[in-house]
Amino acid sequence: MNYFELFSLSPEFDLDTALLAQRYRELQRAVHPDKFANASEQDKRIAVQRTAQVNDGFNTLKHPISRAEHMLSLKGIDLSHESTTVKDTLFLMQQMEWRESLEDIKHSDDPDEIIDELHHSFAEHQTQLITKMSELIGSDDPKVLQDAADVIRKMKFMAKLQDELARAEDALF
Known part of the structure; x- marks a missing residue:
């Protein structure tokens, strides 16, 4: 499913998160299962499925890493089950x-x-990684998209480091 289409948004990495939140609330109101309390069982199931899609789409698009992964998946590059590591020597140092x-x-x-x-x-x-991602992700060139995938891997690593830093900080207090 293309979550950008679901939310009627342009498939861009630099996303207006306020507009995303607004569209999310509109879609939630339209498909919320409570609106279908007196409907058939099939309509109720469809409402639950659509609500789940809206929630998944919102959670995917509101986070830069998952948004970038979704954009690459729409272009045929799936990073969700990969185990490729970063090969950038400077980054590893x-x-x-x-x-x-x-x-x-x-x-x-x-x-x-x-x-x-x-x-x-x-x-x-x-900030540097997000800027680089903004430059790369709009391309249709397979080489450039592989570079974008490498940036996503680095962004994931940075997110893990930030979590570790938060845990270390919590341990002090």
Whole structure:
């Protein structure tokens, strides 16, 4: 299913999330199962299915990583069950530095400084990845789309790092 079509939105990575939320509420009102309380069992099942599609579509489009994956899947590149890793040497070196810094939090005299530095570094890198994704994802060139898939892999890794940082931060308090 093309969630951009479901929400009557242009298939673009840079999405107006306020408009997405508005369309979500409109669709929810239109297909909510409560509207079909007195309908046939088949109509009730269809309403439940449509509500699930609307919820899935909203959750997919509101998050940049899942939105980008959906856009690639519409172009024939499915990343949902892959185990391909990032091969960018510079990114892998940076990844090792970030992991070391995450480990250093536990043993630091000033963990807040490391946490602040990591938050800043992660945000800066995430912004670069999102900018790169915006440039690549609109293409129909298979090579460019593979580059976009690599950016998605990096974005997923950054999301995991941010989760690890949040857990490390929580452990301090």
